[in-house]
Amino acid sequence: MSDPTIYAQHIRIWYGTPAGPVRAVDDVSFSIQNGEILGLVGESGSGKSTIGRGLLGLLPPGSVMDGELAFKGEDLLALDQKERFKRRGRDLAMIFQEPLTRLNPLMRVSEHFTETLRTHFPKISDAEVEKRSLDVLQVIGIPPSRWKAYPHEFSGGMRQRIMIALALVLRPAFVVADEPTTALDVLVEAQIIRILRDLAEQFDTALLLITHNLGIIAEACDRVAVMYAGKIVEIGDARDVFSDPQHPYTQELLRSTITLTTDGLHSIPGAPPDLIDPPSGCHFHPRCPKAMAHCAVAEPPVRNKRGGKPEPGTTDVACWINQLADVPEDARGPLERGEISVADEA
Amino acid sequence: MSAGSLPRYVLQRVLLVIPMMFILLTVVFVLLRVAPGDPISASLGGKLTEEAINARREMLGLNRPFIVQYLEYLGNTATLNFGETITDNHAILDIIRDNGGATLTLTIGAFIIALGVGIPLGRIAARGRDKARDVVIRVFGIISYATPIFFVGLLMQLYIARPTGLPTSGIASPRIMHAVNQNAITHVILVDSVIQGNWAAVGDVLVHHILPCLTLGMMICGVFIRMVRVNLLQTLQSDYVEAARARGIHESRVVRKHAFRNALVPVVTIVGLQAAMTLGGAVLTESTFNWPGLGTQLMHYIQARDYMGVQGIVTFFALVVAAISVIVDVVNALIDPRVRFE
Known part of the structure; x- marks a missing residue:
């Protein structure tokens, strides 16, 4: 098999804050093949957006990233600043959450495209810029008559489509879509998701789709990674994970979704942990309904769901329940703990 | 549309x-x-x-x-x-005609200095946020804004005019003023000197402008420093700047085309708001430098x-x-x- 489009191993990202370093992403590994859509789900603050930005090298000043990151076999972290910058847009693109504020309000749509294409292809002619851009806009459903319009003349959904077109016009092999539909209504959401699916299929683009919406994952993604407190707790084929979730957090997350048959809302008690001073052992143990004594002591490694080494194609999970053989006999009893207070839950 | x-x-x-x-x-x-x-x-x-x-x-x-x-x-x-x-039975229109020009060139000169100093300083401060240069520029901005005009004028007269010999009174040397005003066309002495091709007079008038324009300009530039700095800090953090970076647009262009240009929009509005304040400042500057403008006339009629x-x-x-x-x-x-x- 050829090199995956994105190969990320043991990625760690810290943010410097006045209260101390925050471990936003803590030893995360995954890879994405061409044409594949990997969904990344998790609560707010679980580190999913940080991963997306980290892949593009868009982390804010004061943050540190470490690990192994390869794009089509090329080590991205070994590149110097300038080389890495050149990859941005051309090879690795990003679509953001808030389409309303992502376009420069003083620039016409045409100027956005011209600037983007000229940055990467300095010699390209005006006619060529217009042709390439209009082709992409056409595919995405923006009529050529709007070429000279300003961003405020478009609706949110149209602006998101323009943002997508702006990413696609460079034909990147990898796109991070960071909650691309969160700010949009459901009908527009469906359109955008369809566009992203088509993109992966037609152009063999690898896609990292970050969302907290499980419905989108089920609809659009080939594989899914579930994040909790800076770690991937479960990763595998989307259908597999949804039909047979392994990690208690994934199970709780799926129980929290709302369907027509839902009577009474389910929520996971407690709040995501403080990443400056994360809990010992498994980060989820304070909220986990199935926690064992061992869970508060040691951190579970990532294994496939039968406890063996992770391999391509398996669903991998970081939970002691799947690796019971490695848990000392006397530490398998339920974890004793104080009640989660109401204050914690808020 | x-x-x-x-x-x-x-x-x-x-x-x-x-x-x-x-x-x-x-x-x-x-x-x-x-x-x-x-x-x-x-x-x-x-x-x-x-x-x-x-x-x-x-x-x-x-x-x-x-x-x-x-x-x-x-x-x-x-x-x-x-x-x-x-x-004294002067028509106000005559006063405006005869003295308005001096106020006009004073305020325009002050604005040029304020924008020329304020915008680059604001930009430098924002780009080096919380570094030493930022702090120095911010303090300078506040001081220049808060110091009374007549005091700045006094300092200018003492510490700049004395060593350099720059004029501190009037808009031109009396003889030149007389010569130019005899054939006044626009009643703006600077423009009239140019029209008459009297380059010695142009130079003389410009030299007379330096200190008053500097004094008034310093007052206004503090506002520009702060406005440009704050707005640039804001646009540098804006979503569209991050999106532009994600498209691989070069950092220098991102700052220039996306952040800086957008940061200047509110500054234009401030220029308008400053106009009223500048006229107020012009009155004080004119009386400090004995400037034959509308401000001096206003002071005269108030008294x-x-x-x-x-x-x-x-x-x-x-x-x-x-x-x-x-x-x-x-x-x-x-x-x-x-x-x-x-």
Whole structure:
């Protein structure tokens, strides 16, 4: 098999804050093949957006990233600043959450495209810029008559489509879509998701789709990674994970979704942990309904769901329940703990 | 879509000036009338007999009811007739013509200095946020804004004029002023010197501008430093700047084209708001540097308690401020397409 489009191993990202370093992403590994859509789900603050930005090298000043990151076999972290910058847009693109504020309000749509294409292809002619851009806009459903319009003349959904077109016009092999539909209504959401699916299929683009919406994952993604407190707790084929979730957090997350048959809302008690001073052992143990004594002591490694080494194609999970053989006999009893207070839950 | 809406926007703005002018004029009129005493006795009392004063009062129509005077004042202002001074019977329009030019070149020079100093300093401060240069520039901005004009003028005279020999009084050397003004065409001495091809005079006038423009410019540039810095910090963190970076746009271009340009939009508005303050500052600067502008004239008529003189000049200032606010709005609409749709 050829090199995956994105190969990320043991990625760690810290943010410097006045209260101390925050471990936003803590030893995360995954890879994405061409044409594949990997969904990344998790609560707010679980580190999913940080991963997306980290892949593009868009982390804010004061943050540190470490690990192994390869794009089509090329080590991205070994590149110097300038080389890495050149990859941005051309090879690795990003679509953001808030389409309303992502376009420069003083620039016409045409100027956005011209600037983007000229940055990467300095010699390209005006006619060529217009042709390439209009082709992409056409595919995405923006009529050529709007070429000279300003961003405020478009609706949110149209602006998101323009943002997508702006990413696609460079034909990147990898796109991070960071909650691309969160700010949009459901009908527009469906359109955008369809566009992203088509993109992966037609152009063999690898896609990292970050969302907290499980419905989108089920609809659009080939594989899914579930994040909790800076770690991937479960990763595998989307259908597999949804039909047979392994990690208690994934199970709780799926129980929290709302369907027509839902009577009474389910929520996971407690709040995501403080990443400056994360809990010992498994980060989820304070909220986990199935926690064992061992869970508060040691951190579970990532294994496939039968406890063996992770391999391509398996669903991998970081939970002691799947690796019971490695848990000392006397530490398998339920974890004793104080009640989660109401204050914690808020 | 946007083509048709700009003229409409301009028309809207011009129409909105009418109520604004109306309020301004009313305030000017009322403030001058509620001051104790009446114009004639205030300015000429003690110098003329009771009868002569009454005669003057009648002649100027000051014995008529306020409402009549008010309507007449509005009507006159609408036809750009600002009246005559009481103490020396000068037409206000003549005063504006003869002295307005000096104020105009003073304020333009001050604005050039303020923008030329303020915008780059604000940009440097924002780019080096919380570094030493940022702190130094911020402190400079606050001091330059907060220091009274006459004090800055005094410092300039002591520490700059003395060692360099720069002039500290008037807009030109007396002989040059006389020569140029004999054939005055525009009554703006700088322009007249250029028209007459009198390059020695141009140089002399420019040299006279340096310290007054610097003094007034320093006051305004503090505001620009702060505005540019704050706005640039904001746009540098904006979503579209991050999105531009994600597209691989070069950092220098991101700062220039996305962050800096967008940061300047509110600054244009500030230029408009500063216009009123600058005219106020010009009055002080002119009296500090003995500048033959409208501010000096205003001070003169205030001291002479010449209500008509004060009213005329202040009315003119109000018109200028209103006109600048319209111009600024139009410029803003040209830069920022969103404004036209509000």
